[in-house]
Amino acid sequence: MAFENILTAQENGVATITINRPAKLNALNKATIEELHDAFKAADTDHSVKVIIVTGSGEKAFVAGADIAEFSEFSTEEGAQLAARGQELLFDFVQHLGTPVIAAVNGFALGGGLELAMAAHFRIASDNAKMGLPETSLGVIPGYGGTQRLPQLVGKGRAMEMIMTASMIDAETAKAYGLVNHVVPQAELGEFVKTIAAKIMKNSPAAIAAAIESINANYEDGVNGFTTEIRAFGKCFGTADFKEGTTAFLEKRKASFTGK
Template sequence: MEYKNIILEQNGKVLTILIDRPKQLNALNIPTILELHNALADANMDKNIRAIIISGGGTRAFVAGADIKEFAHFDGEQGQTLAKNGHDLLFNFVENLSTPVIAAINGFALGGGLELAMSAHFRIASDNAKMGLPEVSLGVIPGYGGTQRLPQLIGKGRAMELILTANMLTAQEAKECGLVNHVVPQEELLPLAQKLASKIASNSGQAVATAIETVNAQSDKKTNGYKKEIKNFGKCFDTKEFTEGTSAFLEKRKPNF
């Protein structure tokens, strides 16, 4: 499939998706959201892809936000539809993808850009990255999951301050509050992402997918996460990958997943 706003690069079992709208600082518009959805859906079905990296093309921005000119004249109903479609097609979709997604934040990750990064399974950043949710300065609130995911990641008080002030965090500040796991010079960002993704890809794909599902259960108020863990733990025992993994351990060899 041909894409206009994203670039795909596969290295072994790892797919890197670069958002490529340099003139707009990689801002998310509806066509880009659709392209990301399609690329991620295809990757999730591809048995040769075991981990995904999302980053921004160039050196200035991961994603500088949503494309404001696209919805500046929307009314309330259109705004709700925009947010719901975004949740369904991209942000909730990424969070619940069975293939792990790493956000490699290179530069600005603002508004919808930070919301995309937060929907990934974890985040790393370059030392020039800046992150924030500036929506209230535009008379609106985060609409792609920011009000929900940011408190889960950094705590309610810190999230409230960041959302209500519309301030930005530096990469180091984001690491200190747990929003990102690693901060490295920009030239080391994608190599680190590749290293982490390759490590994940070497593990049991079924177990990784089950772990994602189980960890995500803690944010579902209708689900008892501990019961979900017990159930999914037991399910793993019935898989060929459990047999291979335990056999490899006992035989002192690397597993062949």
């Protein structure tokens, strides 16, 4: 699959999706969002892919925001459609993928960039990363899930402050807030993320997908997360991975999971 705005690579069960618009600091436009959807969908349906990493090209930016020139003249209706389509096509789509998605945040993750990182299942940042939702400085609010996911990750008060002030925070502050899991030197980011991916790949893909579904359920209105967990837990008993995992444990050997 040929892309204009992103790069894709696959090695040892890890698919890496790289936003590649360096002249725009990897800003998200409509075309890039559509390409990202296609790339994530392809990786998720490829049974050889066990982990997806999303990052930005270069050392300056993960994604420095949305491409403002593309929507600066939008009407009220067009603005609402932009948010709805983007959330459906990319941000909600990524959050609910059964394949684990790790955001490797290298440099600026602002606006839509931070919203993409927050849609990933967790985040690892380089020590030069800067994160924020500056939309109120443009007379608008985050529209790709930022007002919902940021409070879930850092708490209501901190999210209110970050969004109202339109301020950036550095990587260590993001770690202290719980926005990112780890902070590593820029030069070590790629290898560190792959180390985490390797740990994930030792475990059952079927169980991991069930865990993602169950954890996400806790944050969905009208959904009982405990009920989802009970159902997903029971479903695991019918998988080949459960049979393999328990058998391997009893036989004192390493399990060989298939994801089925």
